[in-house]
Amino acid sequence: MNDGEFVKEIASKDEAFSQWYIDVVKKADLADYTMVKGCMVIKPYGYALWENMQQCLDKKIKATGHKNAYFPLFIPESLLTKEAEHVEGFAPEVAWVTHGGEQKLEERLAVRPTSEAIIGSLYSKWVHSWRDLPILINQWANIVRWEKVTRPFLRTTEFLWQEGHTAHKNQQEAEEETLKILLDVYKEYIEKDLAIPVLVGKKSSNEKFAGAVHTYTLEALMGDGKILQAGTSHNLGQNFAKAFDIRFLDENQEEQYAWTTSWGTSTRLVGGIIMVHGDERGLKMPPKVAPVQVVIIPILFDKTKQEVLKKARELETTLSEKFRVELDDRDAYTPGWKFNEWEMKGVPVRLEIGPRDMANSQVVAVRRDKGNKTTIKETELISTLEKWMEDIQNNLYMSAKVKLEENIRFAGQYSEFKEIMEEKLGFVKAYWCGSPKCEDQIKKDTKATIRCLAMEENDEKGKCIYCGKESSSLVYFGRAY
Amino acid sequence: MNDGEFVKEIASKDEAFSQWYIDVVKKADLADYTMVKGCMVIKPYGYALWENMQQCLDKKIKATGHKNAYFPLFIPESLLTKEAEHVEGFAPEVAWVTHGGEQKLEERLAVRPTSEAIIGSLYSKWVHSWRDLPILINQWANIVRWEKVTRPFLRTTEFLWQEGHTAHKNQQEAEEETLKILLDVYKEYIEKDLAIPVLVGKKSSNEKFAGAVHTYTLEALMGDGKILQAGTSHNLGQNFAKAFDIRFLDENQEEQYAWTTSWGTSTRLVGGIIMVHGDERGLKMPPKVAPVQVVIIPILFDKTKQEVLKKARELETTLSEKFRVELDDRDAYTPGWKFNEWEMKGVPVRLEIGPRDMANSQVVAVRRDKGNKTTIKETELISTLEKWMEDIQNNLYMSAKVKLEENIRFAGQYSEFKEIMEEKLGFVKAYWCGSPKCEDQIKKDTKATIRCLAMEENDEKGKCIYCGKESSSLVYFGRAY
Numbered sequence: 001m002n003d004g005e006f007v008k009e010i011a012s013k014d015e016a017f018s019q020w021y022i023d024v025v026k027k028a029d030l031a032d033y034t035m036v037k038g039c040m041v042i043k044p045y046g047y048a049l050w051e052n053m054q055q056c057l058d059k060k061i062k063a064t065g066h067k068n069a070y071f072p073l074f075i076p077e078s079l080l081t082k083e084a085e086h087v088e089g090f091a092p093e094v095a096w097v098t099h100g101g102e103q104k105l106e107e108r109l110a111v112r113p114t115s116e117a118i119i120g121s122l123y124s125k126w127v128h129s130w131r132d133l134p135i136l137i138n139q140w141a142n143i144v145r146w147e148k149v150t151r152p153f154l155r156t157t158e159f160l161w162q163e164g165h166t167a168h169k170n171q172q173e174a175e176e177e178t179l180k181i182l183l184d185v186y187k188e189y190i191e192k193d194l195a196i197p198v199l200v201g202k203k204s205s206n207e208k209f210a211g212a213v214h215t216y217t218l219e220a221l222m223g224d225g226k227i228l229q230a231g232t233s234h235n236l237g238q239n240f241a242k243a244f245d246i247r248f249l250d251e252n253q254e255e256q257y258a259w260t261t262s263w264g265t266s267t268r269l270v271g272g273i274i275m276v277h278g279d280e281r282g283l284k285m286p287p288k289v290a291p292v293q294v295v296i297i298p299i300l301f302d303k304t305k306q307e308v309l310k311k312a313r314e315l316e317t318t319l320s321e322k323f324r325v326e327l328d329d330r331d332a333y334t335p336g337w338k339f340n341e342w343e344m345k346g347v348p349v350r351l352e353i354g355p356r357d358m359a360n361s362q363v364v365a366v367r368r369d370k371g372n373k374t375t376i377k378e379t380e381l382i383s384t385l386e387k388w389m390e391d392i393q394n395n396l397y398m399s400a401k402v403k404l405e406e407n408i409r410f411a412g413q414y415s416e417f418k419e420i421m422e423e424k425l426g427f428v429k430a431y432w433c434g435s436p437k438c439e440d441q442i443k444k445d446t447k448a449t450i451r452c453l454a455m456e457e458n459d460e461k462g463k464c465i466y467c468g469k470e471s472s473s474l475v476y477f478g479r480a481y
Numbered sequence: 482m483n484d485g486e487f488v489k490e491i492a493s494k495d496e497a498f499s500q501w502y503i504d505v506v507k508k509a510d511l512a513d514y515t516m517v518k519g520c521m522v523i524k525p526y527g528y529a530l531w532e533n534m535q536q537c538l539d540k541k542i543k544a545t546g547h548k549n550a551y552f553p554l555f556i557p558e559s560l561l562t563k564e565a566e567h568v569e570g571f572a573p574e575v576a577w578v579t580h581g582g583e584q585k586l587e588e589r590l591a592v593r594p595t596s597e598a599i600i601g602s603l604y605s606k607w608v609h610s611w612r613d614l615p616i617l618i619n620q621w622a623n624i625v626r627w628e629k630v631t632r633p634f635l636r637t638t639e640f641l642w643q644e645g646h647t648a649h650k651n652q653q654e655a656e657e658e659t660l661k662i663l664l665d666v667y668k669e670y671i672e673k674d675l676a677i678p679v680l681v682g683k684k685s686s687n688e689k690f691a692g693a694v695h696t697y698t699l700e701a702l703m704g705d706g707k708i709l710q711a712g713t714s715h716n717l718g719q720n721f722a723k724a725f726d727i728r729f730l731d732e733n734q735e736e737q738y739a740w741t742t743s744w745g746t747s748t749r750l751v752g753g754i755i756m757v758h759g760d761e762r763g764l765k766m767p768p769k770v771a772p773v774q775v776v777i778i779p780i781l782f783d784k785t786k787q788e789v790l791k792k793a794r795e796l797e798t799t800l801s802e803k804f805r806v807e808l809d810d811r812d813a814y815t816p817g818w819k820f821n822e823w824e825m826k827g828v829p830v831r832l833e834i835g836p837r838d839m840a841n842s843q844v845v846a847v848r849r850d851k852g853n854k855t856t857i858k859e860t861e862l863i864s865t866l867e868k869w870m871e872d873i874q875n876n877l878y879m880s881a882k883v884k885l886e887e888n889i890r891f892a893g894q895y896s897e898f899k900e901i902m903e904e905k906l907g908f909v910k911a912y913w914c915g916s917p918k919c920e921d922q923i924k925k926d927t928k929a930t931i932r933c934l935a936m937e938e939n940d941e942k943g944k945c946i947y948c949g950k951e952s953s954s955l956v957y958f959g960r961a962y
Contacts, residue, residue: 034603035560036553036590041603044548044618051549067525068532072517073592073623073639074576079516095555096580097592100627100638101573109517111554111578111592122515122522131813137525142554142623146581157581158554332612 010344013280017224022152024274028283028345031152038150038157042267045345048291050160050267054140056193056289057162057265060185066136066164073142074109075118083243086116089210093145095157111144116211116236116262119165120244127248127258130169134177138164143266153271154228154481161266167246167258171237174259178235181263182216186231194269195286195397196220196276197404198230199427199476201452206436209262213237219451219476221404222275225425227451227478230272231265271481276400283346284368286396287389293323294385295347297338299354311358315351315381322382323389343368348392349385369395408476417465421446421479428477429454433464442466448477491825494761498705503633505755509764509826512633519631519638523748526826529772531641531748535621537674537770538643538746541666547617547645554623555590556599564724567597570691574626576638592625597692597717597743600646601725608648608739611731615658616648624747634752635709635962642747648727648739652718655740659716662744663697667712675750676767676878677701677757678885679711680908680957682933687917690743694718700932700957702885703756706906708932708959711753712746752962757881764827765849767877768870774804775866776828778819780835792839796832796862803863804870824849829873830866850876889957898946902927902960909958910935914945923947929958 010023025031030046042050058068074097081087090113097109112118123135140162150156164181168174182200190196198218208215212234220230240246241257250256277284287293296319298312309329316327326347328338335352342350352364361378369392376384407426411417420428432438432450442465443449454474461472491504506512511527523531539549555578562568571594578590593599604616621643631637645662649655663681671677679699689696693715701711721727722738731737758765768774777800779793790810797808807828809819816833823831833845842859850873857865888907892898901909913919913931923946924930935955942953 032603032606034553034599036555036557036599039553039555041553042551044550047550048548050551067529069525069528070523070531070641072515072520072522073625074517074520076517092582094582095578095590097576098579099577099589101575108580109576118515118517122513125513144554160551 010280010282013223013278020278021271021274024278024282024344025152030270030274033152036157038147040152040156042160045291046270049270049273049285049289052289052291053194053269054162057185057189058140060189061138061162061164064136064180064185066138066166069137069139070141071115071118071122071139073112075112075115077108077110079117079121080110082117083120083211083240085239086211086243090114090145093147095144095146112141113143113145114262114264115139115141115163115165116240116260117244120240120246120260123165123167123258123260124245124247127167127246129248130250133167133169133248133258134173135167136164136177137166138162151271153267153274155268159267161264163262163264166261167241168260169248169250169256169258171259174237174261175235178216178233178261178263181261182218182233186218186233186263186265189265190218190220190230190269190272191397193286193288194273195288195393195400196230196269196272197397197401199404199408199452201455201476203232203452204432204436204439204450204475206439207450209234211236211239211243212262213239217452219427219478220272220276221400221407221426221478222272222481223278224275225407225479226481227427228268228272228275228481229451230269231263233263234261236260236262277346277396281340282344284396285346285348287348287393290346290348291324292326292342292345292347293389294319294325294349294351295342296325296327296351296353297335297342298327298329299335299352299357301355304355304358308353308355308358312353315353315363319382319385323385339366349388367392369399411465412462414465417442417448417477418446421448421477425479427451429474430465430477431462431471432473432475433467433469433471434473435464435467435469438464438466442477446477447479449480451476451478451480491761491763494704494759501759502752502755505759505763505825506633511751511755514633517638519628521633521637523641526772527751530751530754530766530770533770533772534675534750535643538666538670539621541670542619542643542645545617545661545666547619547647550618550620551622552596552599552603552620554593556593556596558589558591560598560602561591563598563601564692564721566720567692567724571595571626574628576625576627593622594624594626595743595745596620596622596644596646597721598725601721601727601741604646604648604739604741605726605728608727608729610729611650614648614650614729614739615654617645617658618647619643619645632752634748634755636749640748642745644743644745647742648722649741650729650731650737650739652740655718655742656716659697659714659742659744662742663699663714667699667714667744667746670746671699671701671711671750671753672878674767674769675754676769676874676881677711677750677753678878678882680885680889680933682936682957684713684933685913685917685920685931685956687920688931690715692717692720692724693743694720698933700908700959701753701757702881702888702907702959703753703962704759705756706888706960707962708908709749709753709756709962710932711750712744714744715742717741717743758827758877762821763825765877766827766829768829768874771827771829772805773807773823773826773828774870775800775806775830775832776823777806777808777832777834778816778823779808779810780816780833780838782836785836785839789834789836789839793834796834796844800863800866804866820847830869848873850880892946893943895946898923898929898958899927902929902958906960908932910955911946911958912943912952913954913956914948914950914952915954916945916948916950919945919947923958927958928960930961932957932959932961 011019095111203215238257246258492500576592684696719738727739
């Protein structure tokens, strides 16, 4: 079998990014299509990645005082329609259950497109006094949204996510929560664990969550210059508390509506990892979430096969105490074929061990982010790998960070704006007057939307990129996934 | 506030077991009802228990070579109907999605009542050669079955579970897998982690899984003498492989159908924990899965409040390295009220610390399974608690084991059988001729069903408890949840 054959089967990342993405998803065995329209199966290697992502994020969610719970999959239609903006935003995407067993239901049930409604109805039962607040709950769940165009991980009819839902006794606490999730939880998770640098800021009202007062977002640059919304954190004000009747007696025995928030990230971020770190040879997994951090490939010759295999198994046992390790001792494949496969799967470090290495008490090691071969003395293996895991994690982040910074361009003129969107993509930073009309026109012309408002203070004024009206508001535009 | 008030609100376990169960679920804050028929919300304390259960079981599932994955929630009707017995068994319980957004679907989608069909359709894509086998996959997921009568955790329209689905190259491997899950995974998990003793054995064909060749089950005795099916492991033979076309080329290049298995346990086992270990004062959590293993309650007086609180916080920090600890420093409740609440929640050990204890470098400790107060020197606290956790775990198991053994009664005569089912419940061991007719009649007369066939070899013969025909087959009857 030709060693190169395995990799050649994927499309070129530079020339056909969309096809490259699909090829990597399939060749790295992350997911597969199913006969259910728009639904994918997350295969064991992809699911192991998701489990590691969940663990990283779950720890941060719990460390900030939130607890997990589980709410029903179904939301009665009458409940979903209580918050007007909310239902308008989600109704076109809802899958409806109309029959239970042989019987037609009296009321249709929505398969949750998000859980504000069902959770709001329960918080209304649970909250009576200021002593019951805050409620800080998170849920890991599956979500269904009827999508027309789907793509594995990025947009699927069913996907997995976490959704936090909190209730507070005043506006300030709710806003603090929204920002804590944005900056201390999501930004830390996405940048430190997934090695994906993000821009953060508020959404424009066109782009905010249906029913929110305002939405904060984290936006990431993908390998093709398009932008992925990586997570959102919504300040819902009292909108949902009023719609779902979440009231409490405050310290002065006066009745108040609660202030609520919600926030979510999903399996979409698996797509982000692929599109930020991947290259022509496939995936590059950030070590912190890599399903396999070290793969061991024994180099086998008939004469020395047994002793090399024994050594490889010893290595596997020793390293497993510190790392997620896999020994690839399959007989049916050549080492070269295995090298390609594990590169495709993005394993951070590959170790090769053959009879010569054994004789020298060393292994050959190859970092996925660099590609060159090094030999490491066995005695120094664990300490070297520990250092490498950190290095690779930082290196992936820094490479992405440099690309992100290179791809934020200021545009003062609309012609310039259009040129960037035609030729380079990435983020365009520009002044914007605040009018949804300008925003809509820009979208029509260029497919670019406001990804977020800049968070930095800005004392200067400039001209709206579209209408020329004076404004001090700087925003980031981009073509979104 | 009266110290006793908290507990008095629950029904008597002996006199009104069903109401006691519901009361404990609500007072211990495990779950709540929702406005969605038959669906519950699992509240943070209940969900933390479920997370610990998941971790225990997931570790065992992975240690036996299985990997997690995630398959779609929806199953097209045409797929569900491919295995005739299977669809007949599940069709009356299916929730159907008929509309996506504004549009009527061309084909109805079942919300998964179990995933053999969708997973079978994918294994058919993935399996080509004997080298692709075995496939050993597990999924953690939500399941929907349209139930008429529901009860929190025990029977709900939506519930959470894990379902394993494996494919093998021959009958023997499939049967070995079915038994490995039964004995090495489920029995270990339920007996060692949940401290619930079980009887294991085959189901009669009346009671087996719809579409299986045979089903193994684990059956547990509840506090009221009724029986809970705690988990099942199905050998599906080639039934599903034929229905879903899972074929492979064997070592001799001959085409074969695969042999498949499936197996599951669910949030139902939370109900099992309540009903096996609970008492008049509420829950008793087995330490291995207890959301809180140690609760610290400071005894506060105005003068010494600050120093006692400081000490309590130090204790919390130290103990948190070894145990799941909660410090209950709420101002609004008396110590007595807190004692009752944490007893209701079943926390294995309660520590009390007041000024006198501080002066003596000791704490007062109370085991939930025993109830008497002990003082422990601070220097011996960790080692004592480590020992206690083991003791309590064993003690809960042994108490339940004794009760189980006391409640297995042999019946030679049908009159005796009926008397036991009227007055004592529990398991009745009896000879059975193998006829579903006798089984049906017994169910009509006594509401008892065959929980499982005895696994022990039996050389003697006896008379069928119903028809008197000679048989060597011993079975366990019981009234099931």
